[in-house]
Amino acid sequence: xxxxxxxxxxxxxxxxxxxxxxxxxxxxxxxxxxxxxxxxxxxxxxxxxxxxxxxxxxxxxxxxxxxxxxxxxxxxxxxxxxxxxxxxxxxxxxxxxxxxxxxxxxxxxxxxxxxxxxxxxxxxxxxxxxxxxxxxxxxxxxxxxxxxxxxxxxxxxxxxxxxxxxxxxxxxxxxxxxxxxxxxxxxxxxxxxxxxxxxxxxxxxxxxxxxxxxxxxxxxxxxxxxxxxxxxxxxxxxxxxxxxxxxxxxxxxxxxxxxxxxxxxxxxxxxxxxxxxxxxxxxxxxxxxxxxxxxxxxxxxxxxxxxxxxxxxxxxxxxxxxxxxx
Amino acid sequence: xxxxxxxxxxxxxxxxxxxxxxxxxxxxxxxxxxxxxxxxxxxxxxxxxxxxxxxxxxxxxxxxxxxxxxxxxxxxxxxxxxxxxxxxxxxxxxxxxxxxxxxxxxxxxxxxxxxxxxxxxxxxxxxxxxxxxxxxxxxxxxxxxxxxxxxxxxxxxxxxxxxxxxxxxxxxxxxxxxxxxxxxxxxxxxxxxxxxxxxxxxxxxxxxxxxxxxxxxxxxxxxxxxxxxxxxxxxxxxxxxxxxxxxxxxxxxxxxxxxxxxxxxxxxxxxxxxxxxxxxxxxxxxxxxxxxxxxxxxxxxxxxxxxxxxxxxxxxxxxxxxxxxxxxxxxxxxxxxxxxxxxxxxxxxxxxxxxxx
Numbered sequence: 001x002x003x004x005x006x007x008x009x010x011x012x013x014x015x016x017x018x019x020x021x022x023x024x025x026x027x028x029x030x031x032x033x034x035x036x037x038x039x040x041x042x043x044x045x046x047x048x049x050x051x052x053x054x055x056x057x058x059x060x061x062x063x064x065x066x067x068x069x070x071x072x073x074x075x076x077x078x079x080x081x082x083x084x085x086x087x088x089x090x091x092x093x094x095x096x097x098x099x100x101x102x103x104x105x106x107x108x109x110x111x112x113x114x115x116x117x118x119x120x121x122x123x124x125x126x127x128x129x130x131x132x133x134x135x136x137x138x139x140x141x142x143x144x145x146x147x148x149x150x151x152x153x154x155x156x157x158x159x160x161x162x163x164x165x166x167x168x169x170x171x172x173x174x175x176x177x178x179x180x181x182x183x184x185x186x187x188x189x190x191x192x193x194x195x196x197x198x199x200x201x202x203x204x205x206x207x208x209x210x211x212x213x214x215x216x217x218x219x220x221x222x223x224x225x226x227x228x229x230x231x232x233x234x235x236x237x238x239x240x241x242x243x244x245x246x247x248x249x250x251x252x253x254x255x256x257x258x259x260x261x262x263x264x265x266x267x268x269x270x271x272x273x274x275x276x277x278x279x280x281x282x283x284x285x286x287x288x289x290x291x292x293x294x295x296x297x298x299x300x301x302x303x304x305x306x307x308x309x310x311x312x313x314x315x316x317x318x319x320x321x322x323x324x325x326x
Numbered sequence: 327x328x329x330x331x332x333x334x335x336x337x338x339x340x341x342x343x344x345x346x347x348x349x350x351x352x353x354x355x356x357x358x359x360x361x362x363x364x365x366x367x368x369x370x371x372x373x374x375x376x377x378x379x380x381x382x383x384x385x386x387x388x389x390x391x392x393x394x395x396x397x398x399x400x401x402x403x404x405x406x407x408x409x410x411x412x413x414x415x416x417x418x419x420x421x422x423x424x425x426x427x428x429x430x431x432x433x434x435x436x437x438x439x440x441x442x443x444x445x446x447x448x449x450x451x452x453x454x455x456x457x458x459x460x461x462x463x464x465x466x467x468x469x470x471x472x473x474x475x476x477x478x479x480x481x482x483x484x485x486x487x488x489x490x491x492x493x494x495x496x497x498x499x500x501x502x503x504x505x506x507x508x509x510x511x512x513x514x515x516x517x518x519x520x521x522x523x524x525x526x527x528x529x530x531x532x533x534x535x536x537x538x539x540x541x542x543x544x545x546x547x548x549x550x551x552x553x554x555x556x557x558x559x560x561x562x563x564x565x566x567x568x569x570x571x572x573x574x575x576x577x578x579x580x581x582x583x584x585x586x587x588x589x590x591x592x593x594x595x596x597x598x599x600x601x602x603x604x605x606x607x608x609x610x611x612x613x614x615x616x617x618x619x620x621x622x623x624x625x626x627x628x629x630x631x632x633x634x635x636x637x638x639x640x641x642x643x644x645x646x647x648x649x650x651x652x653x654x655x656x657x658x659x660x661x662x663x664x665x666x667x668x669x670x671x672x673x674x675x676x677x678x679x680x681x682x683x
Contacts, residue, residue: 093460243666
């Protein structure tokens with residue numbers, strides 16, 4: 001067993017699955033010889049060749065559109081969009097075709113495809129390289145949205161995504177790509193695509209987050225523990241379909257919920273969770289649900305990106321605010 | 327600076343009177359084969375008219391007519407092999423019915439029922455594509471899968487002239503060239519993208535010229551002549567199947583109908599141009615060929631129209647007798663296994679149905 005970063009875990013999951021399944025084909029810009037701009041596909045072209053690790057022309061819509069055609073023929077394409085900021089030309093393909101091919105042919109044709117993209121801020125990247133727009137995809141019926149936040153979950157969830165018979169948008173929090181290592185057994189075991197992960201048990205407040213913000217959420221929980229506040233931390237991980245039951249169950253015990261996400265506040269995944277808590281969970285709530293999020297602004301350029309990102313201080317304040325509510 | 331000129335000749339086999347300009351291609355020398363081509367075009371025309379009638383009488387939803395474009399579809403369908411894959415746009419009745427799509431299924435789809443694209447007898451072809459040019463990308467992916475498995479099959483995808491203005495079209499022909507994929511792009515140049523004429527779509531000398539920009543073969547063909555369409559498709563498909571060479575074919579035709587039943591082309595089309603297009607439409611010319619060269623009589627023609635009418639009526643009967651979907655069926659095809667939340671949403675909806683009827 002070797003210690004791996006999230007990025008290495010993605011790479012290892014690919015290598016595992018491509019060895020056992022000839023139908024898995026990776027395609028995207030720079031995924032081949034260069035091994036991806038972040039090196040997620042490093043070394044794969046050497047092992048699997050350029051017919052299975054395909055450098056495509058620079059054209060996002062056809063990269064995803066090709067994936068749809070390949071998937072309909074029974075291949076399992078994993079397409080990479082280099083940054084989430086450049087995924088938008090392919091939205092037409094995702095929402096109009098990938099998400100509805102099964103329904104519009106009543107199951108005759110299906111789309112077992114993974115659409116990967118690095119996302120989120122905090123790496124001092126240029127404009128358009130730092131946004132978190134997972135809500136756009138979570139709002140599309142017919143696609144799954146998955147966001148790992150640790151090496152082990154990246155490994156297990158990517159395997160699950162590749163094996164899933166339907167399209168999965170797999171968003172990788174690039175801020176934690178190389179931050180911290182974890183031992184992963186390379187045993188090909190997938191994780192479920194419809195379950196949240198409880199990362200830390202607690203009885204006072206439920207802290208719900210996903211992606212890179214899990215890091216600050218856990219740090220905030222440690223800090224709050226020293227102040228006597230016992231925080232339960234949930235990594236949503238499978239954004240859509242949302243495992244609301246795990247969140248509801250947690251809130252039924254704590255009565256308080258703080259949601260943390262990098263994405264802009266309004267109309268986001270946090271709003272969906274809050275709405276469901278206000279419905280099913282209303283009897284459990286002892287305090288209003290609080291969201292700690294990015295703002296409804298353009299993501300600032302890198303010099304000011306920390307002002308935008310929800311940091312430990314904002315999270316700690318929000319949890320205390322929730323605790324103080326009577 | 328002058329834009330360099332490069333001429334792409336139009337492949338033709340018939341003149342405007344339906345006379346042969348040169349010998350028939352080897353694969354289409356038999357009288358029966360030519361009658362088959364004509365039969366497909368007539369069946370498509372009769373179907374198309376009846377489909378419009380169904381819409382006009384409230385028995386079906388919006389429908390896009392393919393009148394005038396029957397020769398393209400007929401030629402494609404005859405040239406394709408069963409195991410090739412067809413990725414249509416939405417004026418492809420002639421090809422679809424040759425490939426096993428049932429007329430009642432086409433009616434069912436335009437009649438608002440997804441089961442119309444389940445295609446009982448056609449497992450691989452894509453359903454019609456409503457967004458413009460997106461299907462070109464799918465065709466490229468299918469071609470990649472075919473080449474990946476070295477299956478020696480090919481893909482044909484269609485679109486209209488308006489679609490060639492879109493990025494997806496360009497991205498697709500470009501990838502097909504760069505990766506050398508077994509796909510044939512057929513542009514139905516019917517001169518109109520709803521109300522916008524081709525002259526406003528592009529300054530390109532022809533649509534076939536767009537192939538030059540991506541380094542693939544570009545061909546122009548008389549799209550009102552099913553023999554010529556067959557001939558260029560047959561050659562392009564061979565290049566695709568054997569050499570993984572993509573081709574762009576611009577088939578020249580004219581949209582004789584409205585864009586859809588929701589459109590009124592008299593608001594924008596040029597009456598003189600339209601009247602002229604009527605004189606060279608595919609069915610008239612082909613009937614003349616059969617009359618002049620193959621002893622096709624008025625009685626033969628009437629019998630063919632009668633037979634086509636019966637077949638279409640049978641399809642309409644099946645369409646109209648199709649039972650409704652089970653309540654809430656639309657919940658069941660979002661994922662292979664319905665999600666917990668969808669199961670709940672469906673149950674709530676069905677419970678509501680029980681309460682309120």
